[in-house]
Amino acid sequence: MYRRGSTIDGYESHVRVHLKPRIGNHRLDRLNVGDLVEMFDAIEEHNEQILVENANRRAQAARCKPAEPGRPIPAERARIAEERATLAEMKPLRKITGASTRQRIRATLRAALNDAIAQRLITFDPASHVELETGKRPKALVWTEERVAQWKRTGEKLSAVMVLTPQQTGAFLDRAAKHRLYAPYHLIAFRGLRRGEACGRQWTDTDLGAALLTVATQLVQRGWKVEESAPRTDSGERVIALDSETVKVLKAHRKRQLKERLKWGEWGEAYVETGRVFTQGNGEWPHPAWVTDQFQRLAPRRVCPRSGCTTCATAPRCSLSRPART
Structure with a gap:
């Protein structure tokens, strides 16, 4: 099996x-x-x-x-x-x-x-x-001002799944606007992708002309090793419609990626052709833990707790189609 x-x-x-x-x-x-x-x-x-x-x-x-x-x-x-x-x-x-x-x-x-x-x-x-207590999924809670204040006082979260408000998401995206990971953070926030799904994005599954994105692969972290796999369930394989702003962000990201490939060649180094939408500077896979680490560094502490927003402390996810910008 x-x-x-x-x-x-x-x-x-x-x-x-x-x-x-x-x-x-x-x-x-x-x-x-x-x-x-x-x-x-x-x-x-x-x-x-x-x-x-x-x-x-x-x-x-x-x-x-x-x-x-x-x-x-x-x-x-x-x-x-x-x-x-x-x-x-x-x-x-x-x-x-x-x-x-x-x-x-x-x-x-x-x-x-x-x-x-x-x-x-x-x-x-x-x-x-053997009878055991039911392992229910933790209930998601929003980072309200009161919960943020309590977290700052005690260092404890009320739930393993804490969700950013639209204002907090907007503040984070503003802060990350010039970072090389802005595009995946934007995609996660606006379209609800999981961290591994965003890291595993391939250009062959991304149709910017039709504004469609197919989730067919993901990067899974095993200890520190990273491997590619299909989504865990059939429902995980899906087609997502992209809004015009996200298409614009991805097009700008692709232009920068092409420039990086050319610069890498000018330096006499071999660019790693992985076909990934989001990569490191040399084209290699982005490590999911690095994506999380950069989120923690970029999150403005006064409005966005750095202790993580989801169960895996991944980048922010917002249920609204367009977070308010602050």
Whole structure:
């Protein structure tokens, strides 16, 4: 059975981090429901420990700040130095193993157990009888002024999916107007493409004359490696109509790309012909993480939190057809 590389990576992570350490010493034919319930209970207990440690670290980080604005007095500087030394010895902030991840861990285990059943090594799948909390998708929330203020005070987001307002999106695009990634950011904001879909754009799937764009490929990040793949579902392969402003932006981007190709040749270097709409200066694929990193750098902090706007901290996405410009 064919499985995507990202799926295999997920299997490997689940086995290495959770399954092998917790049930790796159990005989396959003696693994029962109770063993798995105990494993998932232990994961939840570990989550509680992580939450406590994260809270302690945030509290300690707050103590590392001066009590008053301006240059601290010597005694205050000494206190801050001690607090920072204490902070350096604490564990970094960590993520918990959420409900959706626990569901995926069970799915990984079930895949392995079903293979064992097919090979007649066992006759019973205990993972199918373990009840877990439903892994619901996080609810998207808009970055209102109140939520931005709370994020600045506490460093915490109310949801894993935070969406920019049209004004925030406009402010970001204004700031990114002269950046080489302005065109993909514009395309994402106006047409709702995902980060990997934008990075995987090909000129052969982009018809500026007809103002149509076909989503047929995407760039997927596996660890730090990047590979090309088709959209995960059939509905992901789609044709998107482009508005006149987006067509104008893409045409300007293409002109600049052609100039870069000529300059690269003048420098005596070989330009990498990938056929991508969005590339690095030498024509190579853009790394999706670089696209995210540049978004974080460009986002104006006063109106657009840099902690990310979507679950993968990708570039902004707006449900409106045309964000208001500020």
